[in-house]
Each structure stands twice: as structure tokens, then as C-alpha cells.
Amino acid sequence: MEGDGAHRGTDAQVVACPDGPFLVRGDVEIVTPDGEPIPRRRSTVALCRCGMSTIKPFCDGTHRLTGFRTD
Amino acid sequence: MRIPESRGAASAALFEVFRSVPGTPEAARARAELESAVDEAIEASSAIVRDEDLQLTLFCMYELAYGGIDGVADLEWDPGLIAVRSGIEAAFEAELRTTVPVPPRPEPNGADLAAALFELTAPTPGPSLSRFVAKQATDEQLHEFLVQRSVYTLKEADPHSWAIPRLRGRAKAALVEIQADEYGGGRPQRIHAEIFARTLRGAGLSDEYGHYVDHVPAITLASLNQMSMFGLHRRLRGAVVGHLAAFEMTSALPNRMFGNGFRRLGYDEDVTWYFDEHVEADAVHEQIAARDLAGGLVDSNPELLDDILFGAAASLVVDGWMAEHILSCWTAGRSSLRVPLVVAA
Known part of the structure; x- marks a missing residue:
């Protein structure tokens, strides 16, 4: 994984954004169900929560078009 | 230059x-x-x-x-x-x-400000520059589009970086987190301005900073000058934060359409990488910018609420005028540039 030293020694954090994605910071590996790593190109990523992203598992902002609500 | x-x-x-x-x-x-x-x-x-x-x-x-x-x-x-x-x-x-019409004032706290910014930047239906680029723009218009963008984008993120030493705590960490990503996370080839330079080269255009200044009209310069003015004055730190928030919050979806426009005319990943990168990056940045940058700043400095809203609204209005100018020229069959572009075949 690229740039994975940046958060060593810090806790990983997942932020549940209201009406939006999960923001993931810190040393977390994202993998497929088979355990294959999914390349993570930036130190903080947003994971799709509405199911409509065209770049899953990452968020592409589509939730803002569909009126996705988290509560 | x-x-x-x-x-x-x-x-x-x-x-x-x-x-x-x-x-x-x-x-x-x-x-x-x-x-x-x-x-x-x-x-x-x-x-x-x-x-x-x-x-x-x-x-x-x-x-x-x-x-x-x-x-x-x-x-x-x-x-x-x-x-x-x-x-x-x-x-x-x-x-x-x-x-610039400033939106209704939310309560001066991070959660309410973030909600107001999401409302202000909600995607709108109807004609837009990004839809035109995706569906209709000619190759010549795509080149113009890159030229119009080049004056700012070859130094993308720089105007907002002036604000870093003017912030503290949550807002500062948020701005640095966004800017570090803009600047490639330590990898020079991933600096967004460098990825855009690759797009220009891939389209046969110059990637030299300021090469196309003579071509772009006042409204394009005004879009960048506004950012520089907000960034260079500590007094306007609320405005530069609002500006960046609105900019990031209206970027992911249009960039997907910009990328689609270039793909439609057969351009490869060297040209479309810039736009595709911004779909993923700005879906992250918009959350950080709304909640931690703008929200963090109003939580620590509630007196800056009005300037944050002003900067956000000014970003949308001035960039909207720039997009309207380009779109109205194109739909009338004219160039949007001050001086027509001569592209080598």
C-alpha cells in the first residue's frame, strides 16, 4: 500500500458522514471478500454508503443526486 | 510567466x-x-x-x-x-x-454550517457547462475549456494554501489534509497541477504556466484573482475557507462529466486522469471541507460565519459567471476566448 507509514502509531478512524459516505483515516487495509487488497491512492478515503457510486467501494458524490439520507 | x-x-x-x-x-x-x-x-x-x-x-x-x-x-x-x-x-x-447574494444565515456552529453549505452547493438540473462538455462539446471547445482552466489549474490549490498559518486546530488540520492530497501526498507526479499539465500535453497544448493568459477573458482572471485576494489577506480567512469549501463541494460530479466529454472524443487516460482523480478526491475533500474546515472554523470563531458564507457564495457566483460566459459563447457558435486559439494539428 502506498504512503502507509503516515498514520503508523495512530488509531484508525471511520467517520460516518451524515447523508454521505464513510471517511476512513489511518492504517486500514481495504480488501475484497477474497482478501485481495484494493489499492488505496490517498491517505484519507471516502467509502460509498448509498450504493450508487460508479467507483465503488469509493464514493463519487452520487449520493447528492439521489437524495440519500442516513436517518 | x-x-x-x-x-x-x-x-x-x-x-x-x-x-x-x-x-x-x-x-x-x-x-x-x-x-x-x-x-x-x-x-x-x-x-x-x-x-x-x-x-x-x-x-x-x-x-x-x-x-x-x-x-x-x-x-x-x-x-x-x-x-x-x-x-x-x-x-x-x-x-x-x-x-453576490449570500444565503440564509445558519446558527453559528459546525453542524448547521455544514448543512447550509450542502444545501447551497446542491446539484441543480438544467443546462450546465459540465453537461455540455459531456454530451456536445467539439474538440475545439474541449481545447478552449482546458485553456480557460489552465490559468488557475496549473497552480491548483496554491491560493488556498495562503490560509494555512492563519488557522488553528481542527480547521488547520482539515485544510492541510485537503492540500496535502492536492499536492500529491508527497509524490510530485501526483500533484494535481502536474496531473493537469499532463492533460494539457496530451491534448497538444502548452503546460507552461501562464502560456494562455492573453487568450482568457477578464471573468476567468477574476475567478482566480478572487481566490488570491481571499487567500492573501488574513482579514478574509473566513472567505477563503468558504471559497474552498464551495469549490470542493461542486467538483466531484462535474469532473465525472468533464472526463466523459474527453472520453467521448477518444482521449486516453493521460488526458482524463485529471478529471477522474477529482471524482474520487473531491468526494473526500467535500466532506472534510464542509465539516472540519468550514465547520471547524465557525466552531472556534463564530464571528467568521458571515465571511465563510460570503466566500462560499462568491465562489459559486463568480465561477458560475465564468461558466455562463463559456456556455453562452459556445451555444452562439463563438469562441469563449479573448484571442482565438491556434492549435497545431
């Missing part, structure tokens, strides 16, 4: 100052001419945001604080030029404060 072509008495006098030897009678004459030409241009201008001469003058003065201008002495902190710049800035800011 080379000294561009002048667009009136003010920019002509500024370039005379740039070219004259400091301390000579010629330099003194050019400085006196600059002061009076700027005063007259401000007095005569009905819309500074669309004034070719004043926007170019302001742009070139700001450039002294960025990459500099070829052959020009160290005039960044020259008191005479700063005084002239302040005069244009005061008129420009006053005009923006009267013409």
Missing part, C-alpha cells in the same frame, strides 16, 4: 513599471501613470469583475507573489505597487459584497 499583452492604460503602465529600471525617471513616470490609470479605470468601470484591464493588472500583481514574472525585479512587497493593488482589491471586494 512572460509579461502578457496589455489590455488598457492600467496594465500598460504596470508593464512599463515591470520593464523599467527601478529608480530611473522612466520608472517614476510609469509608476505615476499606473496610479492615475488605475484610479481612472476603477472610477469608469461598471463591473470590475469583467474589466479586462483591471483584472489583468491585478492578476499580474498577484503573480509576483506566486511564480513571478520573467525579467521582472523583486517587486512583490514594493510599497507603491501594494498601494495600487489595495485600491483595486478594495473596489473588487466592495463590488462582490454588493453583487
Whole structure:
């Protein structure tokens, strides 16, 4: 994984954004169900929560078009 | 960047100052001419945001604080030029404060401000530059689009970085988190401005900073000058934060369409990487910008709420005017550039 030293020694954090994605910071590996790593190109990523992203598992902002609500 | 072509008495006098030897009678004459030409241009201008001469003058003065201008002495902190710049800035800011409609004021806390910013930047249906680029733009128009974007995007993120030492705590960490990503996370080839340079080269355009300044109209320069003005004044730190938040919050979806427009005409990943990168990056940045940057700033400094909203609204309005200009020219079958582009086949 690229740039994975940046958060060593810090806790990983997942932020549940209201009406939006999960923001993931810190040393977390994202993998497929088979355990294959999914390349993570930036130190903080947003994971799709509405199911409509065209770049899953990452968020592409589509939730803002569909009126996705988290509560 | 080379000294561009002048667009009136003010920019002509500024370039005379740039070219004259400091301390000579010629330099003194050019400085006196600059002061009076700027005063007259401000007095005569009905819309500074669309004034070719004043926007170019302001742009070139700001450039002294960025990459500099070829052959020009160290005039960044020259008191005479700063005084002239302040005069244009005061008129420009006053005009923006009267013409930009500011949204309803939320309660001065991070959660309510973030909600208000998401509301303000909600995607709108109907004609837009991004839809036109995705579905209809010709190859020539795509080249124009890149030229229009090049003046800012070859130094993407730089105007907002001026704000970093002016913030503290949550807002500062958020701004640095966004900017670090803009600057490639330590990898020079991933700096967004460098990825855009690759797009320009892939489309057969120059990636030299400022190469197309003579081609772009005042409204394009105004879009960048507004960011520089907000970024370079500590007093306007709320506005620069609001500006970045609105910019990031209206970026992911249009960039997908921009990328689709270039794919439609057969451009490869070298050209589309920039746009695709921004779909993923700005879906992250918009959350951080709304909640931690703008939200963090209002939580620590509630008195900045109005300036944050002003900066956000000004970003959307001025960039909206720029997009309207381009779209209206294209739909009328005209070039959106001041000087037509000649692209080598």
C-alpha cells in the first residue's frame, strides 16, 4: 500500500458522514471478500454508503443526486 | 510567466513599471501613470469583475507573489505597487459584497454550517457547462475549456494554501489534509497541477504556466484573482475557507462529466486522469471541507460565519459567471476566448 507509514502509531478512524459516505483515516487495509487488497491512492478515503457510486467501494458524490439520507 | 499583452492604460503602465529600471525617471513616470490609470479605470468601470484591464493588472500583481514574472525585479512587497493593488482589491471586494447574494444565515456552529453549505452547493438540473462538455462539446471547445482552466489549474490549490498559518486546530488540520492530497501526498507526479499539465500535453497544448493568459477573458482572471485576494489577506480567512469549501463541494460530479466529454472524443487516460482523480478526491475533500474546515472554523470563531458564507457564495457566483460566459459563447457558435486559439494539428 502506498504512503502507509503516515498514520503508523495512530488509531484508525471511520467517520460516518451524515447523508454521505464513510471517511476512513489511518492504517486500514481495504480488501475484497477474497482478501485481495484494493489499492488505496490517498491517505484519507471516502467509502460509498448509498450504493450508487460508479467507483465503488469509493464514493463519487452520487449520493447528492439521489437524495440519500442516513436517518 | 512572460509579461502578457496589455489590455488598457492600467496594465500598460504596470508593464512599463515591470520593464523599467527601478529608480530611473522612466520608472517614476510609469509608476505615476499606473496610479492615475488605475484610479481612472476603477472610477469608469461598471463591473470590475469583467474589466479586462483591471483584472489583468491585478492578476499580474498577484503573480509576483506566486511564480513571478520573467525579467521582472523583486517587486512583490514594493510599497507603491501594494498601494495600487489595495485600491483595486478594495473596489473588487466592495463590488462582490454588493453583487453576490449570500444565503440564509445558519446558527453559528459546525453542524448547521455544514448543512447550509450542502444545501447551497446542491446539484441543480438544467443546462450546465459540465453537461455540455459531456454530451456536445467539439474538440475545439474541449481545447478552449482546458485553456480557460489552465490559468488557475496549473497552480491548483496554491491560493488556498495562503490560509494555512492563519488557522488553528481542527480547521488547520482539515485544510492541510485537503492540500496535502492536492499536492500529491508527497509524490510530485501526483500533484494535481502536474496531473493537469499532463492533460494539457496530451491534448497538444502548452503546460507552461501562464502560456494562455492573453487568450482568457477578464471573468476567468477574476475567478482566480478572487481566490488570491481571499487567500492573501488574513482579514478574509473566513472567505477563503468558504471559497474552498464551495469549490470542493461542486467538483466531484462535474469532473465525472468533464472526463466523459474527453472520453467521448477518444482521449486516453493521460488526458482524463485529471478529471477522474477529482471524482474520487473531491468526494473526500467535500466532506472534510464542509465539516472540519468550514465547520471547524465557525466552531472556534463564530464571528467568521458571515465571511465563510460570503466566500462560499462568491465562489459559486463568480465561477458560475465564468461558466455562463463559456456556455453562452459556445451555444452562439463563438469562441469563449479573448484571442482565438491556434492549435497545431
